[in-house]
Amino acid sequence: MKLAVNPPHLFSACLLCLSQFMLGCGGSNSPSSQPTLPTQVSPPANIEVSGITYQPWTHSDLTMYVSDQRLASADNTTMLDLINNLTTLSDTFAVHRQPWLIHLHEQSPAIAVQAGYFYLPVNANDSAAEHTVQLISQLILNKRHSVNNNGQALTLADVLLSQAFASLIAQTQFDIENPYQNLTHNEADFIALHTVLSETAKQPFSPTSRWLVGDSQLNSGMGNALMQHAIKQAHIYYPGSDYISLSTLPLASFLPFVTHSAELPMPINEVTLRTPDISEYDQVPASEMHQLQHAHPTYYLHGLHDKKQVALSFDDGPSTYTAEVLEILAKHQIHATFFVLGQNIQNRHPDILAIHQHGHLIGNHSYRHTDSSTISEHSLLWQNEVTNTNDIIFDLVGYAPRLFRPPYGRIRSDQIEYLASRGMRTINWSIDTRDWHTQVVNQQDIEFAASHYSHPEAVILMHDGGGNRSNTVAALENIIQHYQNEGYQFVTLETLLGIGRAR
Secondary structure: OOOOOOOOOOOOEEOOOOOOOOOOOOOOOOOOOOOOOOEEOOOOOOEEEOOEEEEEOOOOOOOEEEOOHHHOOOOOHHHHHHHHHHHHHOOOOOOOOOOEEEEEEOOOOOOOOOOOOEEEEEEOOOOHHHHHHHHHHHHHHHHHHHHHOOOOOOEHHHHHHHHHHHHHHHHHHHOOOOOOOOOOOOHHHHHHHHHHHHHOOOOEOOOOOHHHHOEOOEOOOHHHHHHHHHHHHHHHHOOOOOHHHHOOOOHHHOHHHOOOOOOOOOOOOOOOOOOOOOHHHOOOOHHHHHHHHHHOOOEEOOOOOOOOEEEEEEEEEOOOOHHHHHHHHHHHOOOOEEEEOHHHHOOOHHHHHHHHHOOOEEEEOOOOOOOHHHOOOHHHHHHHHHHHHHHHHHHHHOOOEOEEOOHHHOOOHHHHHHHHHOOOEEEOOOEEOOOOOOOOOOHHHHHHHHHHOOOOOEEEEEEOOOOOOHHHHHHHHHHHHHHHHOOOEEOOHHHHHOOOOEO
């Protein structure tokens, strides 16, 4: 068996330009235009990848190619099962922005990805349950490779985590037996795996690794079993997570749990918005945010432990100020989270690419900065504000965000639950610098709010778009220095909350 990573298929999209929208989170709504969705280019009749000819399978809304005539008929049971499973998974995974390659084999296929595709090798002799597990494993493997490896070779961690998540998701969502969960293991096994993963974190995996196939001292599938244990511990540690939202986290998020007996601290008891209400600012009252947080584990104001970590977040971009913010963050070698507006992306592709290439997290801040709580139907919120923005981001950086910040922080309980059912997590803040109120707030006010209300695992609200953000840029340097002097580590919301960036 060998690893195959190939050049991407030219599956392009054209993006139409709209005028840039600039609005701060604290102001009132403005009239806005309907979003323009990317238009997909019709695929060719056949394509060739790695010397194999694939033909279109036209019996699905997804763009799919199959390598074998036996899969091509409209009533092929393997393909119909695949479509049914993808329909189920599409509630919480983005599965539609890349074409699928379905490669039929007569034996166990090689563990591989194909850049630019969702690649699914299928063993023709496997059962329907085995096909389901393979589908989930490959879906996660493709996403992990796209998000964490920057196009580099697959690693042992990618493979083990994808297989372990597939076993757990297949068990919990499809009621498929999990053959590895009861394997006997000990602390020595965990120490050995932890050492291997740490030492080979960036190295290409070997398909003959003992952690995949076993040996005289290690049962086959032991790597899967140990990683399942680590995933379950991470699930406990990060309230509001589930196996799917954890599945694209980087290896570093799981290494602390690759142990037989991890010490898991209890989450903090009280979650609060630290910035006090100012009634004339017409913001969401702190009491309402607290009620939402207590009612919904998938709604966050800040981290739920007491580590000296802090997450900077920037809303309403990209804009002319984004590059200045990125320059300051790069100077201090820290990462932040950018909640972007879909219609602002249209004319500022280089800014989104720069955010991504500098290692920052990208979140969804809606398409037009519409107050989410005023949108009556869930389908309108999803299609007009969430999905279209996610699709544009996917086409630029290779993943659709899982994190959503509602404009003005306004969102209803039923909308939080709906977004959670679609795999999204709702993120507001614990410290509002009020940099959006440019008529009242100056640089010193921004610095005071960010520092005076500091606390462990804070989420700080700032803006790189929506108006004149020169005070934000000027204040950022001192804010960073304050937290670093206090011994804080700057992290993205992915690290702080244990939520993988990719839906």
